[in-house]
Each structure stands twice: as C-alpha cells, then as structure tokens.
Amino acid sequence: MRRYCAHSFVFAAALVATLAMALPAHAQNRNPDSTLFTIYNYAQQPPTEISWLTCGSLPQSEGCYGSGSFEGFTNVCSVVQSVPGAINLNTVLRYIYILDTGSSAGGATLTAYKRTDAVSQTSDTITITMVAFVPLPQLVGGTGVTCYSAQNPDYVYAGTNQSTTAVAINKTNYSVSTAGDIPGTVAAITADSYGYVTIVQLQNGIPGFTTYAPNGEGEEDGGGSYFMINPIDGVNPTNYPLFDAAGLPKLGYWPKLAN
Numbered sequence: 001m002r003r004y005c006a007h008s009f010v011f012a013a014a015l016v017a018t019l020a021m022a023l024p025a026h027a028q029n030r031n032p033d034s035t036l037f038t039i040y041n042y043a044q045q046p047p048t049e050i051s052w053l054t055c056g057s058l059p060q061s062e063g064c065y066g067s068g069s070f071e072g073f074t075n076v077c078s079v080v081q082s083v084p085g086a087i088n089l090n091t092v093l094r095y096i097y098i099l100d101t102g103s104s105a106g107g108a109t110l111t112a113y114k115r116t117d118a119v120s121q122t123s124d125t126i127t128i129t130m131v132a133f134v135p136l137p138q139l140v141g142g143t144g145v146t147c148y149s150a151q152n153p154d155y156v157y158a159g160t161n162q163s164t165t166a167v168a169i170n171k172t173n174y175s176v177s178t179a180g181d182i183p184g185t186v187a188a189i190t191a192d193s194y195g196y197v198t199i200v201q202l203q204n205g206i207p208g209f210t211t212y213a214p215n216g217e218g219e220e221d222g223g224g225s226y227f228m229i230n231p232i233d234g235v236n237p238t239n240y241p242l243f244d245a246a247g248l249p250k251l252g253y254w255p256k257l258a259n
Contacts, residue, residue, distance in 0.1 A: 019159030022093050031084055032119040033092045036065065046075035046143070050098070059121045066126040070113065075101045079158065082171075092117045095171070097130075097156045099149045101141040108141030110134040110149075110158060110169055132174040139163045148188060152195030152214045159186035159199065168216060180219045182208030188240045190228040200225045200241060207241045 036056035042049060049071045070076075077099055085095040096113040112132040118125040133185040140162035149158045151171075157179055159166035166186050167181040180186065184203030191197045195214030200207055207225035212218060225241040 018048075031083070031086045031092045033117045033124060036117070036119075036124060040079070042076070048073045048076070050079065054117075054124065054126060054247065058119065060211055061122040067104060068126075068128060070096075070098060070111075073098065073100045073111075074103045074107070075205070077101050077145070077160075078149040078158070080149050080151045082151055083153075087116075092119065094130075097149065097151060097169075098155050099147050099158050101145055101147060101160065103142065105140050105142045105162075105250050106137045108136040108139040108158075108160065110136060110156060110210060112171075112174065117184055134169055134174050134176060136163060136167055136169075136176065136179060138176065143177065150189045150191035150213075151195050152197055152216075154214065155187050155197075155212070155216045157191075157197050157199065157212070159189055161185055161187065164201075166201075168212070170216075179210070179212065181210045181218065184208065187225070188227055190235070190240075191230065192228040193230045196228065198226055198228050200227070202241060207244055234253040 012248055017041040035058065036054055038052050038054045040050055040052050042051070049068040049069050051067070053064060053067045056062070059065065082095040082098050084092050087093045094115050098111045098117060100109045100111065102108050111130060112134070113128050114131045115126065121208045137160065139160050140157065141160060142157040146161040147158070149156060151157070154171055156169040156171060157166055158169065163186050164184065166189060167178040168177050180199040180201050182203065184201040186199065187202045187207065189197065196211060196219065198211045200209050208223050209226045210218065210221040224244050227235060227237070227240045229235050
C-alpha cells in the first residue's frame with residue numbers, strides 16, 4: 001500500500017509589512033494559490049520516494065509553506081498532475097498521479113492522490129490523501145522499462161515501452177481499459193492543453209498513432225508518429241519515434257451528418 005508522509009518542518013516566513021495591494025483586473029480569476037509553486041526531488045535510484053516543497057508568496061507573507069513526500073514505491077517512472085481548480089474562494093483542488101513500474105513484469109501500478117490547498121492572507125494549509133491504488137497488470141513493468149503517462153479531464157493514460165497496449169484509467173471510478181488502436185509496443189504518450197491525448201505505438205519499427213478526445217472518446221488513428229505540445233513543458237522531438245512520411249493523413253474536411 002502506498003502512503004503519503006508529511007515531514008515536520010519549520011520555515012521562517014517573512015511577513016510583509018505593507019497592506020496587500022488589489023489584484024489587477026486580468027488576475028481576478030486566478031486561483032488563490034497562483035503565487036505559490038511546488039518543486040519535487042528524489043534522493044535515491046531507482047526513485048522509491050518523491051519529496052515536495054511548496055514556496056512562494058501570499059498577500060501578507062512569503063517563504064515556504066509545506067513539505068512532504070510520496071513514499072513506498074519500487075520505481076517511480078512517471079508523475080502527472082491534473083489542472084488545479086478553485087473549489088471556493090480560498091481552496092484549490094488538484095490530483096497527482098504516480099506511475100510505478102513495480103519489481104516484476106506484472107507489477108505496474110498507478111497511485112492517485114488528492115491535494116487541497118486552503119489559502120489565507122498569510123498561510124497555505126496543504127492536505128494530501130491517497131484516494132486510489134490501481135494495479136495495472138495490462139502493462140509490462142519491472143526494472144529497465146520506460147514509462148509514459150498523460151492526463152485529461154476524465155482519464156489518466158499510461159504505458160511502458162515493453163507493453164503492447166496502453167491503458168486508460170477512469171478518474172471517477174478508477175476502472176481500467178485498454179487504449180491505443182495500433183498493434184505494437186507503446187512508444188509515446190503526449191497531451192495538449194485542451195486534454196487531447198495521442199498514443200504512439202511501434203510494430204516492427206513502423207509507427208502508428210491514436211488520438212483521444214478530452215472525454216476519452218477515440219478521435220483519430222492512423223499511420224505515422226505524432227506528438228502533442230502544451231504551454232508548459234518544452235518537447236524534444238528526438239524523444240519520439242522518427243516520423244514515417246507515408247503515414248501523413250489526407251487533408252480535407254466534410255460536414256457532419258445530422259443526428
């Protein structure tokens with residue numbers, strides 16, 4: 001069973017003496033923790049524990065407001081987080097998903113954590129609880145595999161480079177279904193800022209792709225290796241399979257049929 005461990009800590013937060021200034025008009029819809037950031041690290045190989053530290057500034061304080069760790073893993077190989085969203089004027093909700101290869105071929109798992117930040121003028125009270133532990137025997141895990149994961153509003157997608165299928169984990173009930181329509185081993189999983197996800201698979205070195213909509217419905221598939229980009233992390237194209245020009249889609253559009 002995976003568990004979350006909060007470290008005791010003492011941080012000196014320098015109080016700001018002046019009154020908090022009003023937010024500019026373009027920032028009125030920001031989450032209450034939008035001036036805070038969380039950084040992560042691991043201290044052993046393979047990663048069996050991921051530590052985190054949240055720092056930044058609030059209207060009447062600045063410094064570091066919380067720390068902790070995600071523990072009890074065999075080999076953390078991919079971590080992805082949902083888009084944070086405010087559930088009221090002072091509280092932000094996000095989910096963190098950790099993919100672990102396990103120690104054997106059938107030992108891959110996904111662990112889901114719920115994080116809430118209760119923010120005031122001077123502090124951020126951070127609460128993290130484990131909400132699901134999902135075995136993924138459909139994936140080939142164990143040591144030495146490469147992992148991929150991405151998430152959108154409804155699903156977490158996961159795969160390894162030894163698996164002949166990816167999986168989609170429903171974020172509501174944590175049921176697992178296979179993903180990826182192309183035969184062959186999983187080679188990449190990427191997502192864009194709207195929640196579309198593309199899975200690339202290789203069969204005898206020939207790539208094919210499947211793209212899923214934000215609601216998990218299949219959107220498109222075909223030959224070639226495609227990757228998606230987003231506004232946060234830069235993508236190194238050489239991390240993805242070389243494109244096969246023969247897999248170019250036919251351009252064109254057509255009207256939708258009436259229901």
